[in-house]
Ligand code: G3H
């Protein structure tokens with residue numbers, strides 16, 4: 097199966113999010129996970145296969161700098177899609193700001209791109225997000241609408257690669273529900289990242305998610321909603337967000353820790369004359385797969401691969 101777009105992977109989830117007659121327990125969000133190496137990419141898709149869930153894998157700008165090439169990542173993702181045809185998955189460029197670079201990702205074959213102009217004025221955010229939506233919908237190598245687009249309104253606190261926002265600034269910039277409909281309509285984006293109290297990176301104290309704000313945002317737009325800053329969010333908060341209509345949940349920092357903890361443990365337990373990198377990296381890949389399977393349960397997307405495929409084909 098080819099890579100699919102984020103719009104496709106979330107279509108079934110969004111339908112359930114918007115239908116007031118659907119039991120909130122039936123709703124689900126698709127998990128989106130950051131990677132910076134090929135073993136992590138494979139671990140993510142193996143975890144999704146184990147959970148029979150759809151999945152989104154995300155390349156941050158920091159990871160791109162490390163890997164060095166959008167083409168390399170896109171080709172690898174296409175190879176993985178061929179090898180794991182039962183997993184509906186999306187290759188996403190995360191928190192990108194440079195319009196030319198985002199367009200290059202579209203042309204290389206990313207199936208979702210995020211334009212993050214959330215720190216700019218409302219008007220500039222609209223203009224940049226629209227420019228990317230117009231381009232991505234037309235210029236994917238997979239054809240018209242072969243790449244979808246996420247944009248952000250409001251700002252999350254914390255640190256993540258190129259993103260650095262103080263708690264003070266973020267506190268002033270929750271997503272304004274009154275602006276959501278206009279933003280989505282004027283930009284033509286496919287998904288909206290919202291700032292409702294989560295932050296990037298590890299939390300010092302448990303996050304206070306503003307569920308009232310989420311309810312208002314959900315009421316004001318029919319577009320798919322995205323929760324960033326998933327690391328450290330308690331399970332019950334994930335479940336509540338999903339029941340209230342969140343369609344995509346991003347996890348980055350926590351997954352890095354899962355991976356490096358497993359690699360550290362492998363190094364500590366291997367004999368000193370063991371030099372096979374597979375014995376060191378392999379346990380990291382396995383740990384990632386287990387974490388993706390566990391998160392798929394929290395997001396209620398475990399077992400939803402078939403529903404996603406049916407909604408597309
Ligand atoms: O875009 C990526 C995410 O929002 C990840 O956030 O590192 O806090 O899990 P996190």
Ligand code: ZN
Nearest residue numbers: 296324325346
């Ligand atoms: Zn994020």
